[in-house]
Amino acid sequence: MNPLLQIRDLQTWFPIHRGVISRTVGNVRAVDGVSLDIYPNETLGLVGESGCGKSTLARTVALLEKPRAGTMHFSGQVLSQAQPGIRRKIQMIFQDPYSSLNPRMTVLEILTEGLVQHRRIKSSGRVTAAREILADVGMDPDVLYRYPHEFSGGQRQRISIGRALSLKPELLICDEAVSALDVSVQAQVINLLLSIRRKHGLSYLFISHDLGVVRHMADRVAVMYLGQIVEEGPADKIMDAPAHPYTQALISAIPRIGAEKGKRIVLQGDVPSPAAPPPGCRFHPRCPYAQDICRREQPELKGYEGGDSDRKAACFFAGRVG
Amino acid sequence: MEEKANILDIRDLSVSFRTDEGLVQAADRVSFSIRRGETLGLVGESGCGKSVTAMSILRLIPSPPGRIDSGEILFRGQDLLKLPIEELRRVRGKSISMIFQEPMTALSPLQRIGRQMVEALQLHSRISRREAWQIGTEWLRRVGMPNPEEQMWAWPHNLSGGMRQRVLIAMALMLEPALIIADEPTTALDVTIQAQIFDLMRRMKKENESLLLITHDMAVIWEMCDRVAVMYASEIVETGTVEQVFRNPLHPYTRALMAAIPSASSKGRELYHIKGQVPPGINYPAGCRFRERCPIAIERCGMEHPMLDPYGDQCARCFRAGEKGVAL
Numbered sequence: 102m103n104p105l106l107q108i109r110d111l112q113t114w115f116p117i118h119r120g121v122i123s124r125t126v127g128n129v130r131a132v133d134g135v136s137l138d139i140y141p142n143e144t145l146g147l148v149g150e151s152g153c154g155k156s157t158l159a160r161t162v163a164l165l166e167k168p169r170a171g172t173m174h175f176s177g178q179v180l181s182q183a184q185p186g187i188r189r190k191i192q193m194i195f196q197d198p199y200s201s202l203n204p205r206m207t208v209l210e211i212l213t214e215g216l217v218q219h220r221r222i223k224s225s226g227r228v229t230a231a232r233e234i235l236a237d238v239g240m241d242p243d244v245l246y247r248y249p250h251e252f253s254g255g256q257r258q259r260i261s262i263g264r265a266l267s268l269k270p271e272l273l274i275c276d277e278a279v280s281a282l283d284v285s286v287q288a289q290v291i292n293l294l295l296s297i298r299r300k301h302g303l304s305y306l307f308i309s310h311d312l313g314v315v316r317h318m319a320d321r322v323a324v325m326y327l328g329q330i331v332e333e334g335p336a337d338k339i340m341d342a343p344a345h346p347y348t349q350a351l352i353s354a355i356p357r358i359g360a361e362k363g364k365r366i367v368l369q370g371d372v373p374s375p376a377a378p379p380p381g382c383r384f385h386p387r388c389p390y391a392q393d394i395c396r397r398e399q400p401e402l403k404g405y406e407g408g409d410s411d412r413k414a415a416c417f418f419a420g421r422v423g
Numbered sequence: 424m425e426e427k428a429n430i431l432d433i434r435d436l437s438v439s440f441r442t443d444e445g446l447v448q449a450a451d452r453v454s455f456s457i458r459r460g461e462t463l464g465l466v467g468e469s470g471c472g473k474s475v476t477a478m479s480i481l482r483l484i485p486s487p488p489g490r491i492d493s494g495e496i497l498f499r500g501q502d503l504l505k506l507p508i509e510e511l512r513r514v515r516g517k518s519i520s521m522i523f524q525e526p527m528t529a530l531s532p533l534q535r536i537g538r539q540m541v542e543a544l545q546l547h548s549r550i551s552r553r554e555a556w557q558i559g560t561e562w563l564r565r566v567g568m569p570n571p572e573e574q575m576w577a578w579p580h581n582l583s584g585g586m587r588q589r590v591l592i593a594m595a596l597m598l599e600p601a602l603i604i605a606d607e608p609t610t611a612l613d614v615t616i617q618a619q620i621f622d623l624m625r626r627m628k629k630e631n632e633s634l635l636l637i638t639h640d641m642a643v644i645w646e647m648c649d650r651v652a653v654m655y656a657s658e659i660v661e662t663g664t665v666e667q668v669f670r671n672p673l674h675p676y677t678r679a680l681m682a683a684i685p686s687a688s689s690k691g692r693e694l695y696h697i698k699g700q701v702p703p704g705i706n707y708p709a710g711c712r713f714r715e716r717c718p719i720a721i722e723r724c725g726m727e728h729p730m731l732d733p734y735g736d737q738c739a740r741c742f743r744a745g746e747k748g749v750a751l
């Protein structure tokens with residue numbers, strides 16, 4: 102099967118400015134050589150430490166940031182700002198449903214703004230379209246003339262999902278979309294996202310720091326560290342038997358109900374800066390297994406000895422440590 | 424015997440807020456205690472009154488619009504609600520320290536991190552500036568701050584949210600108080616950093632420090648706490664040891680909370696969710712406050728208000744808590 106989204110060697114950097122004349126003194130290498138595929142009707146989970154570049158990667162795919170290098174293809178077509186036709190097919194929902202919804206717009210306006218803009222409906226068809234969307238996200242169709250502040254967090258997240266769905270996207274990017282919600286509300290939104298996927302056959306790029314939620318949602322998982330993907334493979338396999346030392350630390354750090362308490366890998370060493378990533382393997386200063394080769398050479402993301410064919414890791418000792 | 428002594432006893436604490444819509448009952452006759460060296464977890468839905476309860480302990484409820492209407496907060500047997508304000512100031516920081524949910528408000532924007540740490544340390548113990556600077560740096564390192572020496576010179580606005588949170592955790596722990604109140608201390612942090620901080624807190628507990636840990640993450644409760652108190656609509660609805668409550672939750676709200684958590688075995692399946700919404704704190708219904716959402720409600724639940732009754736060492740506020748074989 103051909104991937105829906107194909108990313109190769111993607112880099113998105115942010116210049117660091119200093120001084121009165123705003124000289125560029127360096128770059129934050131937020132995304133620094135990422136290659137990824139997302140297949141039709143697939144959910145790819147993206148996990149990793151705060152600041153490792155997940156949102157920047159997502160925003161680059163959604164064409165909200167400009168990459169400095171690399172290629173992106175969507176259904177075989179080049180994905181770039183110059184292709185507004187494809188742009189609509191990638192929609193994004195964010196963590197904070199409040200700040201991402203315009204407080205002065207009614208639900209009707211929020212849900213149909215994009216449709217009207219993309220000339221997909223006449224303004225006379227707005228009410229019908231909006232009611233359909235509301236039914237789709239499990240909300241009462243009679244709330245059309247209400248404003249965002251009149252809703253709870255979970256309801257607001259439903260409205261953002263509805264707005265994203267209104268343009269019939271093929272890829273929905275969820276950046277911490279359920280993270281701010283209470284467990285019981287979170288369960289509802291997760292159920293909604295799963296049922297939407299079944300009904301419309303979408304693909305998701307699902308970003309979350311909650312690995313339990315990622316496991317529940319994702320078919321495959323990509324683990325990001327300091328701007329790069331360090332491990333990739335089927336969600337269950339990665340969660341049950343992580344191959345990369347960073348993934349091992351990450352998974353052992355997650356509190357789990359029923360697990361033995363206080364048994365975990367506690368990483369030592371400082372979190373390095375994405376403006377000056379360490380040479381060799383970027384994880385080596387914190388890695389409990391680092392050898393000389395790790396300090397000198399950069400490991401590639403690829404299959405490894407003894408690993409299943411659907412798994413990849415960027416570590417010289419992948420699958421042999423931990 | 425000394426081990427068993429309670430360091431904190433909260434009895435019938437009620438707090439309300441005056442708002443445009445009316446009087447909000449934010450904490451309603453809340454009672455619980457924490458023993459020496461014990462970690463108590465406080466969980467519950469957003470808005471159920473966890474932060475209000477925590478802030479009441481050090482009398483940090485903004486007033487107006489808030490008011491502590493009644494209750495006792497006994498710390499080592501002394502009622503903090505009756506303490507003169509100068510004495511309460513001595514308790515704050517030195518004996519009880521608090522990590523707030525909103526870190527932005529807790530640091531002064533006008534002073535560098537190092538200066539704020541040194542001042543807090545010197546306020547409570549007689550050490551030199553240099554010593555204090557060193558202790559501060561060391562604590563920043565312990566909470567996983569990259570480049571702690573350099574960060575001592577940073578301004579709060581130069582730090583990311585997660586870094587500011589780590590500064591506050593360091594400041595709360597460095598005074599080695601007898602009781603730490605931590606309100607969602609690691610929610611904004613990575614799991615790897617969270618693990619590091621929990622590790623630190625666990626080690627401090629060995630020194631007999633007590634911890635009140637507020638979180639919405641049931642797995643964190645499992646991992647960190649000895650006992651747990653579950654709050655719903657401004658009341659405690661269940662208490663018990665973590666093992667008891669997770670193995671055999673008695674209140675249907677606690678059971679629903681557990682069922683809503685995704686796990687390895689829930690993959691792809693529909694998660695349980697609680698229908699409906701928490702009733703507004705302005706006008707709680709007369710009967711059980713969970714009744715509208717409760718799958719096992721009976722007639723009595725709409726008429727009478729259930730008490731927090733003991734069942735063995737566990738307590739639950741539900742008329743059906745004692746029955747065997749009730750599904751959810």
Ligand SMILES: Nc1ncnc2c1ncn2[C@@H]1O[C@H](COP(=O)(O)OP(=O)(O)OP(=O)(O)O)[C@@H](O)[C@H]1O
Pocket residue numbers: 115116129130131149150151152153154155156157158375
């Ligand atoms: N607009 C920007 N200008 C400059 N630096 C930026 C910008 N956006 C992100 N960065 C930097 O790029 C790096 C990656 O940030 P990003 O937001 O992608 O991380 P993340 O993995 O989404 O983190 P989190 O889990 O905290 O959301 C960080 O060091 C961040 O400070």
Ligand SMILES: Nc1ncnc2c1ncn2[C@@H]1O[C@H](COP(=O)(O)OP(=O)(O)OP(=O)(O)O)[C@@H](O)[C@H]1O
Pocket residue numbers: 440441442447448449467468469470471472473474475476485488489524639704
């Ligand atoms: N300053 C205030 N003015 C008015 N009402 C307030 C104020 N502070 C808290 N409340 C109300 O008191 C109730 C309890 O709030 P509290 O902050 O304790 O909730 P919480 O359990 O900590 O929630 P969360 O998980 O979202 O932090 C809420 O209904 C809230 O609206």
Ligand code: SF4
Pocket residue numbers: 345346347382383384385386388389390391392395400415416417418419
């Ligand atoms: S390559 Fe070396 S340093 Fe990198 S993660 Fe593997 S063992 Fe550690």
Ligand SMILES: [Mg+2]
Pocket residue numbers: 155156157276
């Ligand atoms: Mg992000």
Ligand SMILES: [Mg+2]
Pocket residue numbers: 473474475524606
């Ligand atoms: Mg709170």
